[in-house]
Amino acid sequence: MEQRIALAGGLGSLTLREEGPRLWARAELPDDGRGLYKVWLTGRNGRALLGTLVPEPGGRLAAERTFTADALRRQGTWPVTGGTAELTFSFRNDGPPAGWTWERPHGEAFRDRCIRSAAAGLDRVLVRREGERWTMACPFAFDREFPLLPLFCFSRLKQWDEGLFCLFSFDADGAPLMPGK
Missing domain, CATH: 2.60.40 (Immunoglobulin-like)
Known part of the structure; x- marks a missing residue:
């Protein structure tokens, strides 16, 4: 069949x-x-x-x-x-989107222990810093486990040439921010 x-x-x-x-x-x-x-x-x-x-x-x-x-x-x-x-x-050699850098997430960046634990399973992420806040973009695929599951309600999706990403924003202390804040 x-x-x-x-x-x-x-x-x-x-x-x-x-x-x-x-x-x-x-x-x-x-x-x-x-x-x-x-x-x-x-x-x-x-x-x-x-x-x-x-x-x-x-x-x-x-x-x-x-x-x-x-x-x-x-x-x-x-x-x-x-x-x-x-x-x-x-095949495009553009590097990351403008204003973003590839980094390995490190637990000290997050205030909450649960978020630190979830971030330990991430490989490479895109990071953009803007004054007192920063945003992290994790590669996303519909058939894989959601990145940073504890922050599902804080995420938004973004499509770049590199693929689909989940974006999460944080304040200077590593506390998550709701989208649009």
């Missing part, structure tokens, strides 16, 4: 076909010229790398691979519930 589903964000499609104890998967995206994309299969408890998309005739990017059901189970991805494509390398 073959199944075709949209990748998260509606950027492309994922075709899945069960072949006995194996699953054949193929992802396709329009080639937007922005850079290299990796595609992940998603399940209830994890994700599995399908591969890096490569150019194909007709202005498309594609990747395909065959998995064993056991391998997907071990990764928490069986049954497959969807997929996502992530820009992993940008």
Whole structure:
């Protein structure tokens, strides 16, 4: 049986076909010229790398691979519930958006112990300082755990060339600020 589903964000499609104890998967995206994309299969408890998309005739990017059901189970991805494509390398050499810098979050920046603990799981974030306040932008994907979950109600989304980001603003003492304040 073959199944075709949209990748998260509606950027492309994922075709899945069960072949006995194996699953054949193929992802396709329009080639937007922005850079290299990796595609992940998603399940209830994890994700599995399908591969890096490569150019194909007709202005498309594609990747395909065959998995064993056991391998997907071990990764928490069986049954497959969807997929996502992530820009992993940008061909544009612009660097971060104007006024922002890439940094590793450090716990001392946050007043609240719960926020410090959540920030410990973050890798790289964009930071912008403005006088007595500062804003942190965390990469966001719909199929991944929300960054800084304790601050869900304090977040806002922003789309840049680098992808989708959750923005959080803080005062000089590291206390979160509601959007628009």
